[in-house]
Amino acid sequence: MERLFRPESVAVIGASTDPGKIGHRVVANIVSGGYGGRVYPINPKGGEILGHTMYPSVEAVDGPIDVALVSIPAAGVLPVVEACGRKGVGHLIVLTSGFSEVGEIEAEREIVRAAKEAGVRILGPNVFGIYSAASSLDATFGPGGIVPGRVAIITQSGALGIAMIGKTASESLGLSALVSVGNKSDVDESDVLEYLIDDEQTSVVLLYIEGVKGGERLVRMLSRVTQRKPVVVIKSGRSKRGAMAAASHTGSLAGADAVFDDLMRQCGVLRAVSVQEAFDWVRYLASAPQPADGDAVIVTNGGGIGVLATDACEEYGVRLYDDQGILAEAFEDVMPAFGSSKNPVDLTGQATADDYAKALDAVLEEDRMHAAIALYCETATADAERFETLVRDVYARYRESKPIVFSLFGGESIAQVIRTLRGEGVPVFGDVYEAVSPLGALYRARRSTRRRAKIEGRSEEPEVDVESIRGILDEAGSQDRGFLLAHEAAQVAEILGLSMPASRVARSLDDAVEAAGQIGYPVVMKVVSKDVVHKSDAGGVALDLDNEEEVVDAYQAILRRVRAHKPDAVIEGVEVAEMIRSGVETIVGARRDPAFGPVMMFGLGGIYVEVMKDVAFRAAPIGSETAKELVASIRSYPLLLGVRGESRKDTDAVAHALVRLSQLISRCPRISDIEINPLVVYDQGEGVRAVDVRILFDPQRG
Ligand code: COA
Numbered sequence: 065m066e067r068l069f070r071p072e073s074v075a076v077i078g079a080s081t082d083p084g085k086i087g088h089r090v091v092a093n094i095v096s097g098g099y100g101g102r103v104y105p106i107n108p109k110g111g112e113i114l115g116h117t118m119y120p121s122v123e124a125v126d127g128p129i130d131v132a133l134v135s136i137p138a139a140g141v142l143p144v145v146e147a148c149g150r151k152g153v154g155h156l157i158v159l160t161s162g163f164s165e166v167g168e169i170e171a172e173r174e175i176v177r178a179a180k181e182a183g184v185r186i187l188g189p190n191v192f193g194i195y196s197a198a199s200s201l202d203a204t205f206g207p208g209g210i211v212p213g214r215v216a217i218i219t220q221s222g223a224l225g226i227a228m229i230g231k232t233a234s235e236s237l238g239l240s241a242l243v244s245v246g247n248k249s250d251v252d253e254s255d256v257l258e259y260l261i262d263d264e265q266t267s268v269v270l271l272y273i274e275g276v277k278g279g280e281r282l283v284r285m286l287s288r289v290t291q292r293k294p295v296v297v298i299k300s301g302r303s304k305r306g307a308m309a310a311a312s313h314t315g316s317l318a319g320a321d322a323v324f325d326d327l328m329r330q331c332g333v334l335r336a337v338s339v340q341e342a343f344d345w346v347r348y349l350a351s352a353p354q355p356a357d358g359d360a361v362i363v364t365n366g367g368g369i370g371v372l373a374t375d376a377c378e379e380y381g382v383r384l385y386d387d388q389g390i391l392a393e394a395f396e397d398v399m400p401a402f403g404s405s406k407n408p409v410d411l412t413g414q415a416t417a418d419d420y421a422k423a424l425d426a427v428l429e430e431d432r433m434h435a436a437i438a439l440y441c442e443t444a445t446a447d448a449e450r451f452e453t454l455v456r457d458v459y460a461r462y463r464e465s466k467p468i469v470f471s472l473f474g475g476e477s478i479a480q481v482i483r484t485l486r487g488e489g490v491p492v493f494g495d496v497y498e499a500v501s502p503l504g505a506l507y508r509a510r511r512s513t514r515r516r517a518k519i520e521g522r523s524e525e526p527e528v529d530v531e532s533i534r535g536i537l538d539e540a541g542s543q544d545r546g547f548l549l550a551h552e553a554a555q556v557a558e559i560l561g562l563s564m565p566a567s568r569v570a571r572s573l574d575d576a577v578e579a580a581g582q583i584g585y586p587v588v589m590k591v592v593s594k595d596v597v598h599k600s601d602a603g604g605v606a607l608d609l610d611n612e613e614e615v616v617d618a619y620q621a622i623l624r625r626v627r628a629h630k631p632d633a634v635i636e637g638v639e640v641a642e643m644i645r646s647g648v649e650t651i652v653g654a655r656r657d658p659a660f661g662p663v664m665m666f667g668l669g670g671i672y673v674e675v676m677k678d679v680a681f682r683a684a685p686i687g688s689e690t691a692k693e694l695v696a697s698i699r700s701y702p703l704l705l706g707v708r709g710e711s712r713k714d715t716d717a718v719a720h721a722l723v724r725l726s727q728l729i730s731r732c733p734r735i736s737d738i739e740i741n742p743l744v745v746y747d748q749g750e751g752v753r754a755v756d757v758r759i760l761f762d763p764q765r766g
Pocket residue numbers: 077078079080081082085086087106107108109134135136137138140144159160161162190191192221222223244246
């Protein structure tokens with residue numbers, strides 16, 4: 065990767081003297097971007113381009129080539145890849161479209177195969193190139209004019225990426241790198257992220273994703289990057305229609321959005337909704353200092369926007385400083401008669417620019433206040449020009465020591481001030497929510513790094529005996545079954561440390577009575593018959609049987625009702641099982657996600673999962689802290705904490721079950737789905753009971 069981002073020589077295959085062609089544009093950007101290495105334009109016609117001699121082929125170049133860009137039609141790419149292999153080129157950047165994104169999967173495989181055989185890495189195909197500030201290399205066919213800086217952008221969308229170049233330049237957002245990953249036939253986001261972890265020039269990463277390929281590695285890589293620098297992601301396909309559009313656009317599967325969202329949070333990645341929001345965040349994250357702690361103060365000259373900012377703080381997770389005594393003391397000298405020193409600190413419309421400046425100084429000099437949100441409404445008493453100087457001055461003095469955001473609200477003169485100051489890199493916004501949002505991102509990134517550092521320090525649970533479970537799967541697989549029968553699933557549950565209801569199949573009335581006596585009352589009874597799918601509908605279930613008499617009656621009633629319901633049903637017997645006492649019903653699941661590999665799921669049972677879709681996900685394997693976090697992340701979590709006098713439920717036992725299940729799915733690749741539904745949770749200290757365990761697996765895999 066070092067060779068891709070810091071090449072000493074770059075070739076452009078398909079360089080053209082025709083200014084309308086992409087092969088011309090790339091050479092023009094390399095030259096005008098100030099690249100200091102050697103440039104080799106390749107075109108069999110020879111001649112010259114922008115002061116550089118054209119070479120007829122890569123093999124005609126006398127000296128090594130680190131990176132070769134390919135800008136010729138798809139049909140000619142394979143021989144060029146082979147020639148680059150012979151030449152020993154390090155990286156190929158294939159700009160050409162017309163491969164897997166339009167269904168030409170085999171053609172893409174061929175070029176990847178040829179490149180791999182020769183030890184050449186491929187970025188693309190279907191990309192717009194790469195920018196690397198480390199080498200002043202703009203090897204893209206974008207509009208040029210990239211401002212060097214500290215933000216790295218990785219994008220799967222070409223058109224959006226090119227448009228981002230223009231937008232970053234117009235917003236003076238400085239880039240350390242910009243990489244278009246396109247079809248990701250070889251180099252993908254994870255490879256680029258791995259490079260960026262140690263790249264000193266990059267302090268924030270912005271990732272635009274349409275579809276996830278190799279999600280397991282992506283999750284691992286993102287977790288590593290976010291330990292060192294914040295990552296912001298925009299993923300299209302949030303809506304169902306959007307997901308369908310994204311899937312057809314890129315030819316890769318857009319992972320279910322809810323899973324994506326939770327897994328990003330797990331890795332400490334901040335997810336932005338729009339490109340504008342993402343830009344505001346990365347720009348702020350790249351320049352703002354780390355806050356000493358979480359207490360922000362709002363200073364305003366208008367009560368209304370102060371309240372709006374308070375709402376925005378709640379929405380974006382910014383805590384407000386609350387010590388009324390200290391606040392009153394800090395603003396004593398600047399507070400006009402009708403003002404309020406409560407946070408938001410309202411100086412009212414009477415405040416002069418000087419009062420305002422003093423109030424901001426008071427916040428920024430006070431160690432107990434950790435960030436400032438400065439709001440200003442245009443008034444008759446303070447003119448915009450004076451305010452522009454004030455903001456510039458305050459920002460220059462405190463930008464290194466405390467996070468500050470400004471929101472200015474008013475007419476054209478204020479709009480002009482905002483444009484000027486933004487151009488200078490000052491975090492000024494027109495809207496209060498827009499101003500608070502990047503500060504919220506800064507705090508979320510900080511909290512997540514701390515939280516994960518804590519999680520990583522913890523010891524893990526004891527290992528599950530996966531070997532014995534493999535034996536059970538082997539046995540079932542030898543019968544050509546891809547699922548476990550109830551008694552096999554019960555064995556697995558036992559190995560996982562989960563207790564299932566004791567049960568036995570009775571073949572006669574006496575047998576049923578004996579079984580109930582052994583198991584202990586109360587018991588439930590269920591018909592056992594392959595011909596009866598919906599046991600309750602057939603009258604094949606009896607609950608809460610308290611004594612021998614009730615068992616006798618229920619046994620006879622079950623047989624009678626089932627025979628009436630389905631006269632030809634073969635009845636193998638009646639299952640007598642321990643009646644599980646009621647508790648909170650939850651669902652615990654693990655499945656192999658097509659995009660992310662093993663993923664854990666947790667939710668409350670019944671309407672919560674069916675109607676409210678109140679479930680949360682984490683990439684497996686997980687440790688106990690992550691499992692507790694997973695449990696706590698569902699909306700109905702308060703029900704487990706105990707509401708209206710109910711006592712707290714045993715969430716530790718749920719977390720324990722999740723950890724063990726996550727070990728199983730991670731270490732047994734042939735298992736595709738495990739679901740415990742319901743897992744009944746009792747009061748704290750009383751544990752959980754698994755009522756039904758279903759396991760699906762691929763019998764062909766070992
Ligand atoms: N080696 C070197 N040069 C070669 C060559 C070879 N093997 N084969 C052809 N060339 C030359 C051509 O002669 C031409 O030069 P010229 O202008 O002097 O005649 C130049 O390379 C380009 O070839 P051309 O056939 O004119 O192609 P093009 O420029 O019209 O289109 C692509 C090439 C790659 C731009 C086009 O196929 C394509 O894929 N466009 C979409 C790009 C895109 O959107 N990518 C994704 C962005 S996110």
